[in-house]
Amino acid sequence: MDNLADQFINYLRVERGLADNTIQSYSRDLNRFFQFLEARALSPLIISQDQIMEYVSLIGRGLSARSVARNISTIKTFFRFLAAEGKIKSSPARLLETPRLARRLPKILNQGEVERLISQPDSSNAMGQRDRAMLEILYATGLRVSELVGLKVLGVNLEAGYVRTLGKGSKERAVPIGEKAIRAVKEYLANGRLQLAKRTNSAYLFLNSRGYPLTRQGFWKIIKKYGKEAAINKKITPHGIRHSFASHLLEAGADLRSVQVMLGHADIATTQIYTHITRERLKEVHEKCHPRP
Numbered sequence: 001m002d003n004l005a006d007q008f009i010n011y012l013r014v015e016r017g018l019a020d021n022t023i024q025s026y027s028r029d030l031n032r033f034f035q036f037l038e039a040r041a042l043s044p045l046i047i048s049q050d051q052i053m054e055y056v057s058l059i060g061r062g063l064s065a066r067s068v069a070r071n072i073s074t075i076k077t078f079f080r081f082l083a084a085e086g087k088i089k090s091s092p093a094r095l096l097e098t099p100r101l102a103r104r105l106p107k108i109l110n111q112g113e114v115e116r117l118i119s120q121p122d123s124s125n126a127m128g129q130r131d132r133a134m135l136e137i138l139y140a141t142g143l144r145v146s147e148l149v150g151l152k153v154l155g156v157n158l159e160a161g162y163v164r165t166l167g168k169g170s171k172e173r174a175v176p177i178g179e180k181a182i183r184a185v186k187e188y189l190a191n192g193r194l195q196l197a198k199r200t201n202s203a204y205l206f207l208n209s210r211g212y213p214l215t216r217q218g219f220w221k222i223i224k225k226y227g228k229e230a231a232i233n234k235k236i237t238p239h240g241i242r243h244s245f246a247s248h249l250l251e252a253g254a255d256l257r258s259v260q261v262m263l264g265h266a267d268i269a270t271t272q273i274y275t276h277i278t279r280e281r282l283k284e285v286h287e288k289c290h291p292r293p
Contacts (some may be wrong), residue, residue, distance in 0.1 A: 004044060005030055008081050019168040021146065029074035032059070044082065049092045056096065072098050108244040113232050114139055117241075120226040127209070129192030131222055133184040134206055134214075137163065138238060140181035142245035142263050145216050145238035151205040153189075158182050167264035175262050246274045 005027070012018045012026055036055045037044060052075065060068050076098075079091035109117065118135045122128035138148055147165040155164040161182060162174045177185075185205075193207065200211035208214050219238060227236030234240075246259050260271040 004082070004087075005034065007085070008078055011081055017170060019146075022168070025070065026074050026077070029071045030078060032071065033075060033078075044078070045088055047092055049095060052093050052096065069098050072096055107234060107240050108247050109232065109234065109236075109240065111248060113230070113234070114241070114244055114248075116230040117223075117226055117232060117236065120229045123187065126192035126195040129184075129188040130196065130206055130214075131226070133181075133188040133192075134219065135223070135226070135241075136181035136184040137177060138241045139245055140177040141165075141175040142242045143175070144242065144264075145219055147264075148238065149204075149206060149214050149216055149219055152203050153205050154203070156185060156205060158186060165264075168266070171264065171266075173261070173264050243274070246271070250274050 008030065009023060009027055012023050018026075033055060034044075036042075036058065037047070040051075042051060055075075056068070056072060059071055063071070072093075076091070076093045076096055079088070079093040082088045083091045118132065118139065121131035121135065123132050134148060137143065137151075138145075141163060143151075143163075143165060144167070147167060151163060151165060157164070161178075162176050164172060164174050166172055193205075196207040196209065196211055198211040200207070202211060202213060204213035206214045206219075208218060216238075223236055223238055223241070227234075242263070246263060249259050249262075250256070256268060256271055256275065259274065260268045263271060265271045
């Protein structure tokens with residue numbers, strides 16, 4: 001089974017071009033499924049639909065509906081792969097139905113909260129300059145956290161005013177940044193980064209105290225700390241800033257297609273969720289401000 005798993009993961013990485021985080025999710029789901037098979041001395045090459053349904057029923061008792069849906073998607077993709085490779089005649093998971101999930105509107109910060117968050121780092125020291133630059137770029141571009149920590153020094157063009165990043169599926173895109181973000185990055189490059197770089201000679205823009213690239217987990221801790229210092233009573237995450245970026249653009253009149261390109265969404269339907277947020281915001285304003293709500 002390990003060999004089949006390796007082949008499947010290689011297929012996801014090479015042929016489907018999926019991002020590392022997505023591949024890790026597939027791998028975890030497949031490992032859970034294989035544990036079920038091993039406990040019952042079953043093989044993925046000889047398994048019935050009823051046995052797969054037993055597994056789905058089993059995980060449904062301990063996982064959220066969203067996690068169950070993702071596991072079903074993994075299983076269906078895995079068996080389609082086996083069928084395409086000629087290892088099985090047809091997929092025993094082909095009739096599995098993925099449960100419909102309620103669409104979750106992402107939590108966003110209002111513009112005042114974003115300003116408070118970004119103003120927290122102490123720009124008199126190297127770490128503060130780095131953190132200020134990261135927060136400014138995150139809100140200016142709506143990058144995913146993996147894209148943010150993956151930025152290279154050569155991927156930031158301060159003269160032209162944009163950053164170049166690799167998104168999901170290793171697709172490159174350029175995203176504009178504004179004057180405030182440009183100023184913060186210039187200060188960081190001229191001072192803070194020189195102190196952090198030490199002798200590592202790293203190509204990455206954002207470095208930790210040892211001079212190595214900052215990790216996703218490291219930035220999560222940073223943004224959580226500043227959210228607490230800013231007294232923002234909401235869960236602060238890098239993805240929440242990405243949502244705020246998109247929502248604030250749409251509220252100010254940006255067109256959906258432009259926001260889609262900046263976010264790096266392959267399908268505009270993914271971007272359309274932010275129009276729901278904007279409508280909810282308009283309802284709040286109407287109820288609060290209209291003389292006859």
